Amino acid sequence: MKFLRVLVDEIMDVVFPGSCPVCSSPPKMDEGYYACLKCLDQVAWVGGSTCKYCGIPMHSVEYEGLVCSNCRKHSYSFNRGKCMFILDEVGKGVIHAIKYQGAREVLNDMPHWLDRCAGYRDFLKGAHLVPVPLHRRRESKRGFNQSLWIAHAIKKDLGSEVEVGDFMKRTRNTPTQTRLEKKERKKNVKNAFALKPGVCLDSIYKIVLIDDVFTTGATLDACTKAWNEAGISNVEVATLGHG
Secondary structure, eight states: OOOHHHHHHHHHHHSTTTTTTTOOOOOOGGOOOSSSSSTTSSSSSSOOSOOOEEEEEBBBBBOOOOOOGGGGGOOOSSSSSEEEOSHHHHHHHHHHHHTTOOOGGGGGGGGHHHHTTHHHHHHHHTTEEEEEEOOEEEEEEEEOOOOHHHHHHHHHHHGOOOEOOOOOEEEOOOOGGGGGOOHHHEEEEEEEEEEOOOHHHHHTTTEEEEEEESSHHHHHHHHEEEHHTOOOEEEEEEEEEEE
C-alpha cells in the first residue's frame, strides 16, 4: 500500500506540476484533498460573528444584524452576504489559481472548504445560485467564467438543496474592477448587468449571487439591482474571498 501511494505521488508530480494553489507543490490527493492539507490549514477561514452584508469576521456577540464599518458607508440592494476566507497572501493564492491560471481542479476541495465555514451551507440551502457573468468578449478570451465554476462546485456538494441558474448577462464590457479606486467601481458597473431574455422566476425564489471575491460589493450590488427591477427582492450574495 505504501509503495502504491509513493507511485501515485510520483505520477502526480509529473502530470500536475505546481498545482497546490498555496505552496505550488504537486497535489498528492492525500485523504481526498486536492491542495495540501497543511496549506488549507493556513487559509484564514471565516467563522463566528460576521458582517451581515460582506461576511467579514467581526469581534462581537454573534447575531444577524452586525454590520462592519465599511458596509455602513454603503446602501446595498442585496439582503445578506457570506464569504469563506480572507484574502491574505494565502487566500489570494487560491483565488489566483482559479481565476488566472484556470485551475478548476482546486474547487474539488469545495466540500472541505464548506466544512470549515460554519453556516455557509445553511446560508445557501433552497437558493438558485446565480454566477456573476463576464462579458462575452472577456469570457471568450479567458475561456471560462470562474463564478460559474464556483456555483457548480457548490451544487456538487449540496445536491438538490440548490440549483444553478446562468440567468444573467453583462451588457457592457467594463474595465476590470481591480484597477479602479473605490469610488470608480460603482460607476464602472452601473447598469452593466441584466437578466437574460426569457428568464422568469416567481418573486418567492431566493437568489444567491455567486462571485469569487467581495471587495467593495459594487459588482454584486449592480447585479442585485437587475433582479430588483425584475421584481425579485430576495437576493443575497456569497463569495469565496473577501479583501
